[in-house]
Amino acid sequence: MGVRRKGRENALKVLYSMDLNPVSHKEACMHVLNFGELPENTRAFTRELVKETLERLDEIDGHIRKASLKWEISRMAAVDRNVLRLAVSELTGKTPKPVRVVLNEAIELAKKFGGEESGTFVNGVLDRVRIDLGMES
DSSP, X not given: OOHHHHHHHHHHHHHHHHHHSOOOHHHHHHHHHXXXXXXXXXXXXXXXXXXXXXXXXXXXXXXXXXXXXXXXXXXXXXXXHHHHHHHHHHHHSSSOOOHHHHHHHHHHHHHHHSXXXXXXXXXXXXXXXXXXXXXXX
């Protein structure tokens, strides 16, 4: 598994754990990243993605709110909500990543860790975010 894919997976675990047990992002990162052997570049990418997502959470949630017409963020499944946050963070970050890669990775994370409809839900919301941001797929 690539550095970024594993980093995204671990970032999801950090955000998810913070949803269930409110602790600092540093503490949540420590717990997730100390479980198993991970190369330092994966750890660094995970920490960077979590930090950037949390620093811009209001902005990111605003994009999600606008795109998820009938769903309040607080009522979304925790996995779906945090997959969306990570993806929107990457799409709107200071160094945006290729749109197709971000969307595909988010959908795969949702399918792997979410419910039966998570992949479809995440795909729909992120496609709407992409359109709202004027991005090509």
